[in-house]
Amino acid sequence: MFRNFFKTLVLILGLSASGYSQDFSALWQGHYSYNAIVDVVTGDQKIYAAAQNAVFKYDTQTNALTTISSVEGLSGEHISTLYYSESYQYLLIGYESGLIEVYSETDQSVLSVVDILEKQNITPVNKAINDFYEKEGLVYISTDYGISVYDLQGLEFGDTYFIGNGGAQITVNQVTIYNEEIYAACGSGNGLKKAALSNPNLIDYQQWQTVLFGEYVAVNSLIDKLYAVQSTRTVYEIDGTSSTAIFTLPGTPLDATVSSSQLVYAMTGLVYVYNEEMQLLQSYGPTEDFDTNFTTAVTLNEEVYIGTEDFGVLNNLISTVADYIEIKPNGPLENSIYKLNATTQTVWATYGEYTSALNPYPLTSKGINYYANEEWHDIPVDSLFGAVELNEITPNIFNPNQVFISSFFDGLLEINNFEATTLYDNTNSGLESLVTGDPNYVDIRVSATDFDSSGLLWSITSRIDAPLKSYDPNSGLWRSYSFSDLIDPPNSEDGFFDLEIDSNGTKWIGSYANGLLAYNENISNAPLRNMNSTAENVDPYMRFISLALDNNNQLWIGTTLGLRVLYNTSGFYENSNPSLSSVIILEEGIAKELLEGEVITDIKVDGSNNKWVGTLDSGVFYFSPDGQTTIYHFTTDNSPLPSNQINDISIDADNGIVYMATADGLLSFKAGGSAVDENLEDAYVYPNPVRPEYNILGFNDLNDINKGIKISGLTERVNIKITDIEGNLVAEAQTNVNLRSSGANYNFAIDGGTAIWNGKNLGNNVVRTGVYVILISDLDTFETKVLKVLVVR
Structure with missing residues (x-):
């Protein structure tokens, strides 16, 4: 009676606790690392290999490679094992968390099976999936609690076997079937166990017999023999009644x-x-x-x-x-990318992270990645002059082929044409090491760099008297600027996270324990100021992690306790009582602070002045220019993000692609907006002509940039009219009025330097075949541009 009740319960759970995942490949692209492999299996002349949280398929006959990741519907969690069923053409993916996903080769769908993941009577540390073994459509799942059975025909669970003494949960590393008996290689000294496959009461631990004592890591049936490996590396041959040690492996x-x-x-x-x-x-x-x-x-x-x-x-x-x-x-080299830069046509990635307390230890030495022409390339670690903890990436605004990368231990690395050329330290530059009792100890903690409008590179170094440095790449001249008026003497709390330079030349610096600092060498009286009091809306425990200047020269600030904005950066030095502002929004009629208490890891501003905000554990937010409207909130639950911990965000302004580095992998999202141009000379419309097979006319979601007719190369403030060939107005949009993100269901909207039209007229009907005229007017300079597009229905 107990067994039947348990089985019914498990079946109900199996039927109710599964769901098909969404394919995000239309707007998202995964940039996962496939260097570290967890498991490899074979099937149908192919191999399937699992990396940390993504899978690739290799066709041994065609040499074709195909990736299966969170973009195609996988969870993004850490994979522990794989199995391919040739009978059902299913790829089973097991995870450390207990999650199982079933990938169908026939329709490329992903079924998430969460029964084990959500079992209340199993502690989370015991839910790891160790191995799969199939017999006649039933998959025997080896786990850290025992064995569960999954039916591939019905895609549902059967019994679960707790086979330790007294029905205890024990680790089963692997299962096999030999002579109609099921064998389990058990860890923690629980031996090699077996039971008759035909026994109807296998959920009773007393039906399981211990064949060999000790700890076993593997058991396999090969033709008419059975082999088990003990943790001592000894391989035993078992014929059902006796066992023989046949040899010892050189490793476990x-x-x-x-x-x-x-x-x-x-x-x-x-x-x-x-x-x-x-x-x-x-x-x-x-x-x-x-x-x-x-x-x-x-x-x-x-x-x-x-x-x-x-x-x-x-x-x-x-x-x-x-x-x-x-x-x-x-x-890329690894999934744990720490810093990104996509501001040029190349996406750069580094891995040199430091803690929230600005501690670079333990030191790690890794290479650099860059993504160009849709391919990832490596700059190997042995070509980087021994630099460790490489983090912030800053291309020269006047020479994109020259890139500077901060090292939070060794100074500043210069790269020219994708080759490291110079490592600036205390011997060949104005950079300085922090001082300790050891005169031979050199530690130069450069965290952030930024170019000003004149081409000077500014850097900030932690735990020294003059942390702010400027460097002229043309003359090689270095200058240092002391903070001793505010921070004296340098100590472990004198650290800095981020640096931004506004249009007035003020250097805004986010610090660990000294609030928000501002430095402008052109201010004769008190060029250094900071905001670090409760009267200025700064909490005593607030760390200023990320800074971003928007298109209105307002400073958006990410802290360990939420979001702040300094609206009047231009008048900061004239204001005797400046204060940071919280962004107050209405949520169901109740006023609340936007992102209150969230740890903000990064902020970026796109061509439409919208804000992309990364958090420590809540994913990515995309806000309207004033923060009042949440356009997107991406998490692991509603997007292919493999983790809600966001390390960095960077935007390719030319095409509106947003890159998001998480703790478990890099994703890019086609947001659709772009940076504005200085004039309308390069404005163009695409696709042109709009052919019938381009089946997007009449759609309503302007946020899907794979659809619609796009007009790119726009200036900062434009009005666009679309007419038919006879001059009848078909659609009209204006910058900052018709916003894609407004939720107003516009047929025609502008996002920065790009406009999107869904092919409908003012009457909300899809237009007919014909030539349509696009009239673009710059509202500031009165420049105009006329384009034409052919629509074929």
Whole structure:
């Protein structure tokens, strides 16, 4: 009676706790790293490889690579194992959290199965999915609590087996079936257990017999033999009634797989491939070119595919070991990108993070990535002069091929034409090391840099007397500016996060313990000021992490306790009692502070003066220019973001693509707006002609930039009229009036330097086939431009 009730309950949970995920590929693009591989499986002449939180498929016959990530509907959580069912053409993806996702090869859909994830009687640390094993349409799931059974035909759960003493939850590393008995390799000294597959009462732990004692990491059936590996590295051959130790592996297997009638053991530094007689066919190890740790391996068509920590999947022959072939999709070095810069036609990415207390330790030395022409490239770590903790990226505004990257330990790195050329430190520049009792200790903590309008590069260094520096790339001249009037002597709290320079040349600096600072060397009387009191709307525990100047020269400030705005930056030095403002919004008729208490990690302003705001644990917000309207709020629940922890945001102003670096991967979003041009000379309309197969006319969502007729190359304030060839007005829009984000369901709207028309006229009807005239007028300069577009219905 108990068993039937339990099974019914599990089935109900299985049916109710699954759901198909959304495909976000229309507007989003994933930029995941596929260097570190968790698992590799085979199926239908393909291999499937799981990285940290994304999967790629490699067709061994065509060499085609396909990625499956959060953009295609995966959760973005940390993957622990894979399995491919050739019978059902399902790829099962298991996660450390207990989540299982079923990817259908036939329709590219993703089914999220959350039964294990949401089980209340299993602690979260025990929910990790360790392995899948299929038998006649039933998948036996090895977990850290026991074994669960999943029916691929009905896509629903069956029984769960807690097989420890007294029905305790124990770790099961792997399951196999041999001679109609199910074997479980158990951890923590719980041995190798078995039970008859036909036993109707397997949920009773007493039906499970311990075959071998100890801790077992793997168990596999190969043809008519059974093999189990103990944590001591000893391999046992089991015939059902007895066991024999046949050899000892040189390392503990991280993965044990049967494929192509071969048994493959993957160890940290070795992969062994055995035939059905358990004769060693081939062994593989790292090489000088591929010096890495192995994680997993499978065989297919007399070839081996090895998952690594650094090079994706390595392919080699079984008959004769040749040079490795590297297989992986193009992507960045790692998922944990810390800083981004997409302000030029190149997207730069660095990995040198420091803590919220401005501590760079433990020091990490990693390379640099840049994304150009739709491909990721590496600048290797051994070419960076030993610089560690590289973070903020600042291209020269007058020479985009020259890029400066801050090091929060070694100073400032200069890159020219994608090659590191100079590392500026205390020996060859005006940069200074913090002072300790050790005269040989050099530690130059540069966090933020920015160019002013004259081409001077300004930098801010923590824990020194003169933290603000200027550098002229043309003359090589350095200047230093002391903060001792406010901060004396330098100590561990004299740290700085961000730097912004306004149109008046004032340097705005976000600090750890000294509030918001302003420095303008052109102010003769007290060029250094700060705001750090409750009277100025600054909390004593507030850290000023991120700064952004908008198109009205207003300073938007991200702190550890929410959002602040300094509206009058131009009159700051004349104001004897300046104050930061909170953004007050109405929510269901109640006034509240926008993003109150949120840790704001980054703020960026787009061509429409809208604000992109990243947070520590609440995802990304996209606000109207005044913050009163939330246009988007992206989280892991409603978008392909793999994490709600946002490290950085950067905008490619030329095409309106927004890049978001999270703790678990980089995503880009086609927002659709663009920066404005100085004149209308390069204004154009596309697509042109609008052909019938471009099936977007008459749609209503102007926020989907894959649809609609676009007009780009606009200036800051324009009015646009669209008429038919006879001069009848069809549609009209004006900058700052007809906004895509307004929610007013416009047929024609302008976002920065781009306008979008949905093909409907003033009567809200789709226009007929014909030529339409676009009349653009600049409201400030009175410049005009006439374009024509052919619409074919």
